Amino acid sequence: MQETSHTETPYTALGFYHKITQLRADTWNALKHDLGQLTRQREDARVKNLIKAIDIKLTRLEIIEDYHAFPSKEDFRHLWSLFNRAEYSLLDKVVKRLVRALISESYRRRHVDLSETDADAEDLETLDALAQLRRGHPASNSSAQPYFELLIVDNLSTPEEEVVREAFYNMRRPEDRFVYDVVTVRSFEDALIAVLVNPNIQACLIRYEFPYKSKYNLSALRSYLEGISEQSLEHQSEAERSILLSTMIHELRPEIDQFLVTSGEVEATASRDIRHFKRIFYRETDYIEQHHTILRAIDNRYRTPFFDALREYSKKPTGVFHAMPISRGKSITRSHWAGQMIDFYGINIFLAETSATSGGLDSLLQPYGPIKKAQEYAARAFGARQSFFVTNGTSTANKIVVQALIKPRDIVLIDRDCHKSHHYGMVLAGAHVSYLDSYPLDDYSMYGAVPLKEIKKTLLGYKRTGQLHKVKMLLLTNCTFDGVVYNVRRVMEECLAIKPDLVFLWDEAWFAFAGFNPTYRPRTAMHAARTLRDRYRSEAYREEYAAWKAAFDALDPDDDATWLDRPLLPDPEAVRIRAYATHSTHKTLTSLRQGSMIHVWDQDYRQKVEAPFHEAYMTHTSTSPNYQIIASLDVGRMQAEMEGFELVHAQVEAAMSLREQLYSHPLLQKYFRVLVNQDMVPLEYRQSGVDTFYDPVTGWNKMEEAWANDEFVVDPSRITIAIGATGIDGDTFKNEYLMNKYGIQINKTSRNTVLFMTNIGTTRGSIAYLLDVLIKLAKEFEDRWEESSRPERKIIENRVHSLTKELPPLPDFSRFHDAFRPDAGGNTPEGDIRQAYFLSYDDENTEYLRFDNGELQAQMRSGRDVVSASFVIPYPPGFPVLVPGQVVSEEILYFLQALDVTEIHGYRPELGLLVFTEEALRNPPAG
Structure with a gap:
């Protein structure tokens, strides 16, 4: 085994952990290729270069495989040992077998002994690989025991590591629901890098007496270890270091x-803030109890309460005397x-169909x-206090939240280019809408x-006019399409400094995976809400x-x-954290179409919202919800908890690979x-x-630097x-x-x-x-x-010029007409969109004006306020250029005239x- 001279330089390749999985796979394949070349090569200079390349790759891989x-x-x-003894042919066979085991993932199903190089072992690997081709990814094989890895943090010697690993290996039984193997690390830093680079780790056993520093240069941890150093931990007790x-x-x-293992005073340790430990073990060698406790914890996340109940229901003999x-x-x-239909879908989907009122299921x-249990598990997975399943899409989820929180004449601040469901939600709720303009990318x-x-x-502005008490909600899209x-977190914190009880609705339809x-999680609504609550409770914040x-x-x-050019902090005595997020689970995680969720982190939910939320939920939810969508949400949650880290990791890797090629070709x-x-x-919005x-x-x-500090960042998994x-x-x-032409x-x-959007289903092959x-x-x-x-060529040049130089400036929201402004004096900008929307229902209140023949322009020149009676949404780009009650401005008219799209919702070319x-x-x- 090579020593530390090999450990510094190659680890710089691990600095950005998002690329580690591809780096690992590509390096093993390159090593296999080099060994194959070496066994056939006779030229001395070429042999020497190959041996050096193999040394470098083995060194890099040893660091990765340490975790x-x-x-x-x-x-x-x-x-x-084989490399140092120059047994390259045997090393070639061992590496080929190892790579096959990694590709086929046979190591997840049985022990792979690399010392075996006989024909039977080779045949077994081949059969494993063929089985994978027939069956697809092993996750689809429901009969197999799911595999995970247990991380043990302890400063063990090499012989001790082998003893511990063997002890846990011997605990495994054929009847166990899961199978696992052990990863041991010896330091604080190594533990963190292990959970970042190894998605198989599902459980962690922390023991006392481990140092802080790793033997490697862990550049990937730089952004996560801010404010923590070896010196800062010197004076901490072993218990404090474990808790940190x-x-x-x-x-x-x-x-x-x-889980925590201690040989000290277990009672004293248990009295500390150990909320992230499932259990404390006393005595290091109690392997049986540890084994069963770990399996129970994994099983708690692996359960799918509703999907399991639905499968059981499908097996029951019943007599159907209801309306389906x-x-x-x-x-x-x-x-x-x-x-x-049975040929296409199979019989199970029909066996699992029943009426919600028949008593068959919840x-x-x-x-x-x-x-109920499935929704509680969803809340745990997404960091919410309450979570609710929605079976008719996030458009409905958005309307439920708005109706539950907003009364007629409440003021809502909302980004104008948000999804149309929010605009219609404002109509339904009778909100007074104050539109906010996003920065344009003309x-x-x-x-x-x-x-x-x-x-x-x-x-x-609302504070200075004495209207701040009417402002109820801020509604923003995170992340945008x-x-x-x-x-x-920064948006919530500074807004709460002005209005400490402001409610936030974050439309995270495209961000459920985050x-x-x-890296992504701190920019989600649920994480920000919990983090701010904990921050405001602390003495340090006071x-x-x-x-x-x-x-x-x-x-x-x-x-x-004073207010706009410096960060603001809310009063910890007055602030209330009230955050809601809506997720299109089906867009970025596993769910059938229209499977969505509502997540709640609201300190006032029980006192102020629970009853109206239930009514709003009843208003918009079908009495005959699709049980298959509910089951898919349940399974999607389980998958996200068990392998979401791995799947999102792979998604980002795929996007980065695509970007690299597009940047360099x-x-x-x-x-x-x-x-x-x-x-x-x-x-101005990129502080980094x-x-x-x-x-x-x-x-x-x-990426980490920008995501930690900037007001806005771009999700690299979306490639525009x-x-x-x-x-x-x-x-x-x-x-x-x-x-x-290509079916993309x-x-x-x-x-x-x-x-182009990558997702958790995107493969390297699709890239x-x-x-x-x-x-x-x-x-x-x-x-x-060349052939034009x-x-x-002039035609092509004109098209290119039109698409790159002649783009109409995106118009800001103009204003609501005074007829629809509650504050007719003009001190505040909100408008009654509901009043305008329903006023258009009577034909005598509306007329059509065409702008392609100058009719509308002539009316505007005469001094008339031309006011839209409908939503006008060009597609693309897909945002409302006009809403009911909005005055048509010259900028909006110019934008509409310059558009060369044929689809404009709310506009009839023959009428205007x-x-x-x-x-x-x-x-x-x-x-």
């Missing part, structure tokens, strides 16, 4: 079950014509059994997000607030800069430009100064590509080139961009296919240019825009 159970440390000593490590592991991966002929498959199995509207026909200064300025992510990655308040009181409260760069941080977030998360020289090494240089607009590129599906385009398609298209565009005549008559505006009905 994995397979191959074990003993296995690696065997590899080094437990807290940090919980922050990185809260799903991991943690398809229940138990009766109407299909007895049919001479509809049997193809009720979604008033859960008491497995649905060059790409898309919006970013709402700057914090804009939000604070609006709240301050295009991947712009808020600094959620809670299962340590001291910080007192110092801040003294300095703030010395400033001029009437000067906007000369032909792709000519036609497709990936938008980076600086393209989508103006410099990070322009891009990737550098061709240093690689991926700046500017395609203006192709001369083809986004909608045409999506349909005619990607979908029709995407959701969103703008006039000159297309958005390779997309790159292949883009290269083919780029070559096609090259050929088109002069006039044809639907607007209110002047008479209707003079005498509107009372709101």
Whole structure:
């Protein structure tokens, strides 16, 4: 085994842990290739170079595998022994077998002895690989025992490590529901790097007496160890060090079950703040109790209460005398014509169908059994206090939350370019809407997000006019469709400094996966809510607030800069944390379509919200919910808790691989430009100064810095590509080139961009296919240019110029007409969107005006306020340019005229825009 001379340089490759899985797989494959070359090579110089390359790869892999159970440390000593004895042919066979075991994941099902190199062992590996091809990924094999790894943190010698590993291995029984192996690390830092780079770790056993420093240069931990050093831990007791490590592991991966082993005063330890430990063990060698306790903890997360109940129900013999002929498959199995449904779906989906009122299973509207338990598990998984399943999409989830919290005439601050369900939710609730403008990205026909200064300025305006008590909610989209992510904690903290009981609704439809990655998680609503609650309860914060308040009181409260140009802190005595998040689980995690969740972290939920929330939930939820959607939400939650870290990790890796190729391929760069941080977030909102998360020289090494500090960041798993240089607009590129020619599906385009989203189902193969398609298209565009005549080239140049230089500026929200403004004096901007919406129901109140023939422009020039009577939503980009009651401005009219899209919801080209008559505006009905 090689010594520390090998440990420094290669570890820099691990600095950005998101790439570790691909680095591991690629290095093993490269090692296998080099060994194969070496066994066939006869040229001395080439042999020497290969031996050096193999040495480097083994060294890199030894560091990575130090944090994995397979191959074990003993296995690696065997590899080094073969290498040092120059037994390269045997080493080649062992490495090939090891790589096959990693690819087929046979090590998850049985012990792989690398010292065996006979034919039977080779055949067994081949059979394992073939079984995987037949069966798909092992996670789909429900009959297999799920495999996980147990992390043990203890400063053990090498012989002691082997004893402990063998002791736990001997505890395994065929009847156990799970099978596991052991990873041992010897330091505080090594424990943290292990949970970051090894997604198989599901449980952690922390023992006393371990040092702080790792023998490796753990650059990947830099952002996570801020404020912690070896010196700062010197004076801590062993118990305090263990508790701190437990807290940090919980922050990185809260799903991991943690246990503490102590030989000291177990009673004294138990009296400390050990909330992240499931149990404390006394005596290190009590392996039987530890084994069973660990398995029980894993089983608690692995359970799927509703899905299990549904499967059991499907096996019961029943007589169906209720209103669902398809229940138990009766109407299909007895049919001479509809049997193809069973051929396609299988019988189980019909055996699991029943009426919610028949008593077969729990009720979604008033859960008491497995649905109630499944929702409690969801709250645990997503860090919420309460979670609720929604079976008709996040559009409905958004309306439930708004209706539960908002009364008619409550003021809601809302980003104007949010999903249309929020605008309709405002209509239903009778809210007085105060629209907030996001910063525009005119060059790409898309919006970013709402700057914090804009939000604070609006709240301050209500405070100075004595209307702040009417402001109930702030509603923002996190992250946006295009991947712009808020600094959620900072937004909440500074807004609460102005209005300490403000309710936050974060539409995280596209961000459900974020809670299962340590970089993403701090920018989620539920994590921010819990973190702020804990912060405001601490004595340290009270001291910080007192110092801040003294300095703030010395400033001029009437000067906007006092409030807008410096961070604000809320009063810990007055602040209440009230946060809601809606998730389209089906968009980024595993669920059937329309499977969504509502997550609640509201200190006032029990006292103020529970009853109206239940009523709103009843209002919008079907009395016949789809049980298959509920079951998929239950399974999706379990999967997220058991392997969400691994799946999101792989998703980000796939996105980064795609980005690297797009950044570096000369032909792709000519036609497709990936938008980076600086393209989508103006410099004033990037406090870190990070322009891009990737550098061709240093690689991926700046993401954590930006995500920790900046007001806005870009989710790298969403790849927005500017395609203006192709001369083809986004909608045409999506349909005619990607979908029709190559079967590649995407959701969103703008006039000159297309958005590719990776998800937890994205594979390296699908990334390779997309790159292949883009290269083919780029070559096609090259050929088109070379083969075009002069006039044809002029046409292409004009299209490119139009898509890159002639983009209409995105208009801000203009204003509500005075007829729909509760504050007619103009001191505050909110409008009664509900009043305007229903006023348009009477034909005599509206008329159509065309702008393609100058009719509407003439009315505006005459001094008339032209006011929209409907939502007007061009697609793309898909946000409402006009809402009911909004005055049409010259900027909006210019934008509509410049659009070259054919789909504009709320606009009829043959008639024009639907607007209110002047008479209707003079005498509107009372709101």
